[in-house]
Amino acid sequence: AQSxxxxxxxxxxxxxxSLELRCNYSYGATPYLFWYVQSPGQGLQLLLKYFSGxxxxxxxxxxxxxxxxxQSSFNLRKPSVHWSDAAEYFCAVSGGYNKLIxxxxxxxxxxx
Amino acid sequence: xxxxxxxxxxxIKTRGQQVxxxxxxxxxxxxxSWYQQTPGQGLQFLFEYFSETQRNKGNFPGRxxxxxxxxxxxxxNVSTLELGDSALYLCASSLGDLTGxxxxxxxxxxxxxxxx
Numbered sequence: 001a002q003s004x005x006x007x008x009x010x011x012x013x014x015x016x017x018s019l020e021l022r023c024n025y026s027y028g029a030t031p032y033l034f035w036y037v038q039s040p041g042q043g044l045q046l047l048l049k050y051f052s053g054x055x056x057x058x059x060x061x062x063x064x065x066x067x068x069x070x071q072s073s074f075n076l077r078k079p080s081v082h083w084s085d086a087a088e089y090f091c092a093v094s095g096g097y098n099k100l101i102x103x104x105x106x107x108x109x110x111x112x
Numbered sequence: 113x114x115x116x117x118x119x120x121x122x123x124i125k126t127r128g129q130q131v132x133x134x135x136x137x138x139x140x141x142x143x144x145s146w147y148q149q150t151p152g153q154g155l156q157f158l159f160e161y162f163s164e165t166q167r168n169k170g171n172f173p174g175r176x177x178x179x180x181x182x183x184x185x186x187x188x189n190v191s192t193l194e195l196g197d198s199a200l201y202l203c204a205s206s207l208g209d210l211t212g213x214x215x216x217x218x219x220x221x222x223x224x225x226x227x228x
Contacts, residue, residue, distance in 0.1 A: 032214030034216075036219070041224075042221055042222075043116075043202055043219040043220050043221040043222050044202065044204075044219040045219070046216065046217075046218065046219075049216060051214055090155065092155075094214040094215075095157070096168065097160055097167045097168035097210065098143055098145050098160045098162075098167070098168060098204075098206060098208070098210070098215055098217060099145070099157045099160065099168050099170065100145075100147070100155075100157060100204075100217060101157070102154060102155040102156075103154075104154050105154065105155075
């Protein structure tokens with residue numbers, strides 16, 4: 001069955017520090033992968049996506065993610081975190097016909 | 113372009129009632145998907161509509177239903193509300209073209225439903 005695992009429920013980083021959020025997926029075919037961010041009480045904003053091609057994808061707000069088929073991973077990174085990055089981050093895989101399968105999310109806190 | 117809009121933003125209902133939520137997609141988008149978000153179950157797919165036809169469905173009881181109109185606007189209905197239906201209901205729209213294997217979904221702000 002298709003699934004997405006985000007091992008870290010909460011992560012706290014200092015402002016200016018680097019960030020890596022982990023995502024592992026289980027999917028039999030070629031995965032189509034997404035990262036979304038959600039601020040409190042808001043909808044989901046698309047950060048980036050991987051469909052094919054270059055395994056390092058760039059997104060908005062300075063985020064990037066690397067697709068590693070051998071590790072079934074799609075980790076999200078940012079070199080320098082800003083206080084405004086505090087939010088919940090969701091990794092998702094497309095399960096066909098616009099069905100997104102989401103991970104449980106990682107809540108990011110940023111210390112000044 | 114205007115984003116995905118959802119109305120109402122907040123709803124309070126009592127058990128046994130029914131509720132209808134509305135979603136207007138981004139102009140030009142023909143696919144609308146619905147998701148339920150709860151603290152316990154996370155984000156779960158309800159169903160997807162494309163050109164007025166349900167194209168995919170998640171594992172929810174028949175009390176949850178939806179429809180799409182010719183202008184791509186969509187409504188979701190929940191009948192005989194239960195306490196466990198309290199959630200944030202998110203709508204997402206996309207072009208609907210899956211020839212590339214996947215589509216990019218853009219989410220609305222959600223409707224917060226509270227069932228008392």
